[in-house]
Amino acid sequence: MKKMQISKAFTLIEPGPIILVTTHDGKKNNIMTISWTMVVDFTPIFALTTGPWNYSFAALCKTKECVIAIPTVDMLDKVVGVGTCSGADTDKFEKFGLTPVQGKYVRSPLIKECLANIECKVINIVEKHNIIVLEGVAAYIDNSRKEKRTVHAIGDGTFIVDGRKLNRREMMLSKLPDGI
Amino acid sequence: MKKMQISKAFTLIEPGPIILVTTHDGKKNNIMTISWTMVVDFTPIFALTTGPWNYSFAALCKTKECVIAIPTVDMLDKVVGVGTCSGADTDKFEKFGLTPVQGKYVRSPLIKECLANIECKVINIVEKHNIIVLEGVAAYIDNSRKEKRTVHAIGDGTFIVDGRKLNRREMMLSKLPDGI
Numbered sequence: 001m002k003k004m005q006i007s008k009a010f011t012l013i014e015p016g017p018i019i020l021v022t023t024h025d026g027k028k029n030n031i032m033t034i035s036w037t038m039v040v041d042f043t044p045i046f047a048l049t050t051g052p053w054n055y056s057f058a059a060l061c062k063t064k065e066c067v068i069a070i071p072t073v074d075m076l077d078k079v080v081g082v083g084t085c086s087g088a089d090t091d092k093f094e095k096f097g098l099t100p101v102q103g104k105y106v107r108s109p110l111i112k113e114c115l116a117n118i119e120c121k122v123i124n125i126v127e128k129h130n131i132i133v134l135e136g137v138a139a140y141i142d143n144s145r146k147e148k149r150t151v152h153a154i155g156d157g158t159f160i161v162d163g164r165k166l167n168r169r170e171m172m173l174s175k176l177p178d179g180i
Numbered sequence: 181m182k183k184m185q186i187s188k189a190f191t192l193i194e195p196g197p198i199i200l201v202t203t204h205d206g207k208k209n210n211i212m213t214i215s216w217t218m219v220v221d222f223t224p225i226f227a228l229t230t231g232p233w234n235y236s237f238a239a240l241c242k243t244k245e246c247v248i249a250i251p252t253v254d255m256l257d258k259v260v261g262v263g264t265c266s267g268a269d270t271d272k273f274e275k276f277g278l279t280p281v282q283g284k285y286v287r288s289p290l291i292k293e294c295l296a297n298i299e300c301k302v303i304n305i306v307e308k309h310n311i312i313v314l315e316g317v318a319a320y321i322d323n324s325r326k327e328k329r330t331v332h333a334i335g336d337g338t339f340i341v342d343g344r345k346l347n348r349r350e351m352m353l354s355k356l357p358d359g360i
Contacts, residue, residue, distance in 0.1 A: 008336075014215055015332035015340055016196010035194055038218040039335070040229045040309050047227065047311060049220045073346075080348045084355055126306050129220050129313055131227065149343070152195035152332065155219070156188075156360045157352040160195055163329070163343025166253075168260045172337040175264055180336045 001101070001110065001117065001140040007179060009139035010044040012070050012116050013037055017150035018079060018159070020069040020114065021048070022100070024107040025059035029100050031092045031111070032056040033083030035153035037068075042177045044136040046120065051130035055087040060132060064122040065106035068134070069114040072147045073161045079151070105137045115148060116141040181281070181290065181297065181320040187359060189319035190224035192250050192296050193217055197330035198259060198339070200249040200294065201228070202280070204287040205239035209280050211272045211291070212236040213263030215333035217248075222357045224316040226300065231310035235267040240312060244302040245286035248314070249294040252327045253341045259331070285317045295328060296321040 013019070018035045036049040046068070050057050060066055071079050078096040085092065093100050093109075100109030103119045110117035117140045124133035149162040169176070193199070198215045216229040226248070230237050240246055251259050258276040265272065273280050273289075280289030283299045290297035297320045304313035329342040349356070 011335040014335035016215075035196075036218045036220065038227065038229060039216045040311065042335075045309070047218065047229070047309070049218060049227070076346060076348065077351070080351045084352060124308065126309075126311070128304065129225070129227070129306075131220065131306070131311065133309055151346070152342075155191040155194035155222075157347065157349030157356055159346045159348065161343040161346060162332075163341040166256060166331070166339045166341060167337065168256065168339060169337030171257070171260045172264060176337055 001142045004116065004139040004141040006044070006136060006139055007042070009118050009136045010039045010042050012118065013046055014039050015150070016152055017070055018153045020071055020079065020082060020111060021056065022067045022069060022108045022111060023056045023059035023063065024109065025062065029093055029109050030056050030059060030087035031082050031098070033079050040133065046134045046136060047131050048134065049130050050132060060122060061125065063107065065108055066120050066134070067103060067106060067108040067110050068118040068120055069111040070116040070150060072115050073149045073151050074147045075113065076151055076159060103138065110140060115145055181322045184296065184319040184321040186224070186316060186319055187222070189298050189316045190219045190222050192298065193226055194219050195330070196332055197250055198333045200251055200259065200262060200291060201236065202247045202249060202288045202291060203236045203239035203243065204289065205242065209273055209289050210236050210239060210267035211262050211278070213259050220313065226314045226316060228312050228314065229310050230312060240302060241305065243287065245288055246300050246314070247283060247286060247288040247290050248298040248300055249291040250296040250330060252295050253329045253331050254327045255293065256331055256339060283318065290320060295325055
């Protein structure tokens with residue numbers, strides 16, 4: 001994994017891929033699968049929705065940090081598996097053959113097998129809606145990986161894989177942040 | 181456009197497509213292009229991030245309502261066009277050949293050419309982060325449309341078109357809301 005400019009990390013979340021979020025509660029690592037995410041600012045600030053129904057929620061609130069990891073389509077069964085069991089009784093890294101890698105700014109681990117990882121600090125929790133607001137502090141991408149297609153959850157148990165890429169940079173130049 | 185069960189409307193936003201948001205400020209209709217959205221609850225509750233830099237923001241805050249319209253890939257140039265001009269000096273429905281259709285619960289118009297539309301009420305504004313929280317009150321889908329592929333903004337002027345669909349319903353049955 002190579003360091004990625006933090007100013008470009010919002011481009012990992014803006015297209016709306018399903019993500020993995022890791023935490024470390026002081027004793028052990030955990031992972032949850034989340035598809036309710038959005039970019040809130042280019043800097044980057046992200047929001048995600050979770051709550052007490054996710055075992056990771058307590059660690060997220062207590063430690064105020066996490067890692068967002070971006071899986072690709074070849075990892076879909078692991079992603080669904082992570083999302084359908086609980087860290088309360090399962091070591092998900094072990095169960096799904098995922099490798100935790102120590103980041104630099106947070107204790108939550110990066111996931112080696114993922115396309116990209118973003119170390120994040122929790123900067124706000126909007127309790128009324130279970131919205132967690134995160135600041136990305138460091139990002140990494142594995143450009144050596146052949147499979148780069150991410151997956152989008154529909155929410156009904158089906159998923160859409162990334163298809164063709166279309167370029168409208170010229171039309172959009174006035175709206176793109178500097179250096180993007 | 182046929183009525184869609186409101187309990188299924190979250191599946192339109194969960195995959196993270198770029199959307200159009202219409203408003204009516206009391207005098208005229210307007211449209212903005214947004215890709216910073218997420219689902220917050222199945223009921224459905226949605227969040228989107230916007231702010232005073234968007235001309236539509238004032239109407240959204242004043243009228244506390246909008247319509248989320250889901251465009252498809254054949255509409256990409258209109259979507260980018262809508263996102264790169266301002267309602268302050270442009271009638272975007274006229275400029276981009278889009279047809280406003282009166283909904284039932286809000287004054288903001290549906291967009292006839294879109295795959296789906298959701299009438300929404302603003303239920304909260306998290307001012308610190310410019311996060312608007314919406315409740316979907318009615319949803320419509322045009323199943324007669326051939327082109328159903330949506331588009332995901334990367335944020336750098338490029339876009340990913342929906343590709344293949346994968347089914348993991350069986351693995352996920354325990355996690356799906358009733359009737360989904």
